[in-house]
Amino acid sequence: MDRTLKNCPAPAKLNLFLHVTGRRADGYHLLQSVFQLIDKGDVLHFTVRDDDVIHRSTELTGVPAESDLIVRAARLLQAEAKKQGKVAGAEISIEKNLPMGGGLGGGSSDAASTLLALNHLWQTGLTRSELMALGLQLGADVPFFLFGQNAFAEGIGEALVAVKTPESWFLVIEPGVSVPTQQIFSSTELTRDTKPVKISDFSGAQESFGKNDLQVVAANLFPPIADAIKWLQQYGDARMTGSGACVFCPFKEEQQVDAVLATVPLQWKAWKAKAITHHPLAYLLKS
Numbered sequence: 001m002d003r004t005l006k007n008c009p010a011p012a013k014l015n016l017f018l019h020v021t022g023r024r025a026d027g028y029h030l031l032q033s034v035f036q037l038i039d040k041g042d043v044l045h046f047t048v049r050d051d052d053v054i055h056r057s058t059e060l061t062g063v064p065a066e067s068d069l070i071v072r073a074a075r076l077l078q079a080e081a082k083k084q085g086k087v088a089g090a091e092i093s094i095e096k097n098l099p100m101g102g103g104l105g106g107g108s109s110d111a112a113s114t115l116l117a118l119n120h121l122w123q124t125g126l127t128r129s130e131l132m133a134l135g136l137q138l139g140a141d142v143p144f145f146l147f148g149q150n151a152f153a154e155g156i157g158e159a160l161v162a163v164k165t166p167e168s169w170f171l172v173i174e175p176g177v178s179v180p181t182q183q184i185f186s187s188t189e190l191t192r193d194t195k196p197v198k199i200s201d202f203s204g205a206q207e208s209f210g211k212n213d214l215q216v217v218a219a220n221l222f223p224p225i226a227d228a229i230k231w232l233q234q235y236g237d238a239r240m241t242g243s244g245a246c247v248f249c250p251f252k253e254e255q256q257v258d259a260v261l262a263t264v265p266l267q268w269k270a271w272k273a274k275a276i277t278h279h280p281l282a283y284l285l286k287s
């Protein structure tokens, strides 16, 4: 039985497009989006404890341990372990690389990797769909990371179908602001009536498909987002991911990204990432 899992990746996602098609009675929005995994993310380390303490050994500025999605994910799974009569505790440390409030799904991916790693270490044996149901309690983006591959998402983001996406490189700009997702979704400026599309519309598109309906709202509220989009649009179809703040542009070749990366104004942090097809921890659920 493994007692440690070190260097567990928690990859980021990009929303290749994000359409808001309606609103549920509880205020959550109906979306259509394609979620793309990329080879950049946070890194988590887990060690099983002999007691039932869940301890986060890394400080995360602005995120107390009890509200950290990592700790909350561990506690949800611990409750399942307890039902099985198990004593389940863990020591967890984090290398946080993704910006918070960046639209890259960092916190959600951390939570998903925690569920995958601890389900393995504690031998709780939950299935993928059981973990996805637990994850949805933590946030609309968590089920996607547990799904394990690029997906066309509907519902509030939890109804997922695997989709093939182009082999791409991305240039990502962090505009230096943190966007509260709830503020964007609750804006009176947000349009909520984009006409529903079919997966085949996305798959059959030769060029970049759709738009991000949250972008206009976020860019108006946070001018650095508008500035980053305007700058990156010189090189292609630049757009925002999720509710922002990060902005990305796809390229076919790595050399093209490198060339543009070298010219990004110093005011922004920018990096390149490659599209990946599967979640790097997906193997934990295969056996």
Ligand SMILES: C[C@](O)(CO)[C@H](O)COP(=O)(O)OP(=O)(O)OC[C@H]1O[C@@H](n2ccc(N)nc2=O)[C@H](O)[C@@H]1O
Pocket (backbone or CB within 6 Å): 015, 018, 027, 028, 029, 030, 031, 033, 103, 105, 108, 138, 139, 140, 141, 142, 155, 156, 157, 181, 182, 185, 186, 242, 243
């Ligand atoms: C914008 C996206 O990142 C796109 O992938 C997600 O829809 C947001 O996912 P998330 O960060 O996991 O979001 P949650 O933590 O579940 O929700 C944050 C807030 O965003 C709003 N929210 C979120 C998802 C959704 N489909 N409709 C919403 O209206 C709700 O007001 C909610 O209070």
Ligand SMILES: Nc1ncnc2c1ncn2[C@@H]1O[C@H](COP(=O)(O)OP(=O)(O)OP(=O)(O)O)[C@@H](O)[C@H]1O
Pocket (backbone or CB within 6 Å): 062, 063, 067, 068, 069, 070, 098, 099, 100, 101, 102, 103, 104, 105, 106, 107, 108, 110, 111, 141, 179, 181, 242, 243, 244, 245
């Ligand atoms: N482990 C965590 N990592 C990052 N943020 C966390 C974590 N746990 C809780 N949070 C809280 O969640 C908020 C949103 O963080 P996150 O980085 O996931 O945003 P995001 O990338 O915009 O996500 P999304 O694309 O899902 O909207 C943070 O501002 C922070 O308060």
